[in-house]
Amino acid sequence: MSNEDTAAPLLVARALVKAHGGTEALRGASLGLRAGEMVAVTGASGSGKSTLLHCLAGIVRPDAGTVTYAGERLEEATEKRLSELRRTEFGVLFQFGQLVPELTALDNVALPLLLGGSGRATARERAGAWLERFGVRGQGELRPGELSGGQAQRAALARALVTGPAVLFADEPTGALDSLASEQVMTALAHTVRESGTAVLLVTHDAQVAAYADREVTLRDGVASPAGVGV
Numbered sequence: 001m002s003n004e005d006t007a008a009p010l011l012v013a014r015a016l017v018k019a020h021g022g023t024e025a026l027r028g029a030s031l032g033l034r035a036g037e038m039v040a041v042t043g044a045s046g047s048g049k050s051t052l053l054h055c056l057a058g059i060v061r062p063d064a065g066t067v068t069y070a071g072e073r074l075e076e077a078t079e080k081r082l083s084e085l086r087r088t089e090f091g092v093l094f095q096f097g098q099l100v101p102e103l104t105a106l107d108n109v110a111l112p113l114l115l116g117g118s119g120r121a122t123a124r125e126r127a128g129a130w131l132e133r134f135g136v137r138g139q140g141e142l143r144p145g146e147l148s149g150g151q152a153q154r155a156a157l158a159r160a161l162v163t164g165p166a167v168l169f170a171d172e173p174t175g176a177l178d179s180l181a182s183e184q185v186m187t188a189l190a191h192t193v194r195e196s197g198t199a200v201l202l203v204t205h206d207a208q209v210a211a212y213a214d215r216e217v218t219l220r221d222g223v224a225s226p227a228g229v230g231v
């Protein structure tokens with residue numbers, strides 16, 4: 001077995017069960033994610049992909065099962081600790097609606113740094129560098145409503161990564177984009193996370209988007225396969 005096979009996974013879900021009202025979205029789903037690995041979660045509409053991502057990101061608490069991040073059991077964590085993890089260790093990128101509409105693109109990207117205690121000048125400088133990296137520095141003073149869908153997603157990606165998270169959770173990040181904008185967002189995402197060693201859990205129904213991942217996990221009837229490392 002190679003070192004990679006035996007390396008402890010960073011994030012592990014074991015036997016997750018989660019119902020929304022009478023609907024059982026997860027029925028014993030397990031999944032392991034290594035540091036720096038990109039895993040695509042695919043499956044039919046309603047198969048539980050978003051629910052699995054929300055449980056792994058500490059946004060939703062499962063009814064049963066465990067989620068372990070770097071040895072820490074998330075289901076035992078307080079709300080305060082979960083929000084700290086989401087602010088410092090996890091980044092999120094959703095399909096749309098995540099940028100604050102009243103703020104410029106630059107201030108949106110600076111926001112997580114300001115919330116983390118950075119000074120305004122430093123936060124804006126770092127935010128500008130991230131916008132530059134994703135080719136939208138020129139749009140920094142525009143508000144989200146004035147950006148194209150692809151520009152807004154690249155600004156949202158900058159905001160998700162500006163704090164240097166260990167894990168990026170991306171739920172249909174290109175779901176609202178045409179194929180060119182989708183390719184630009186995915187190329188920027190894949191290149192940057194490889195460089196920074198950020199692990200990615202990528203929910204998508206698009207095979208071309210899933211192809212950017214190192215590995216694909218399919219959800220069927222609330223169960224994931226193959227579950228991967230450490231499960």
Ligand SMILES: Nc1ncnc2c1ncn2[C@@H]1O[C@H](COP(=O)(O)OP(=O)(O)OP(=O)(O)O)[C@@H](O)[C@H]1O
Binds near residue numbers: 043045049205
């Ligand atoms: N907040 C909620 N209230 C009630 N039912 C919900 C809620 N969230 C999800 N569900 C149901 O749970 C099941 C799984 O939903 P989930 O969004 O996790 O699936 P998905 O695979 O991400 O779907 P899609 O690809 O359509 O986004 C679905 O049957 C859905 O209708």
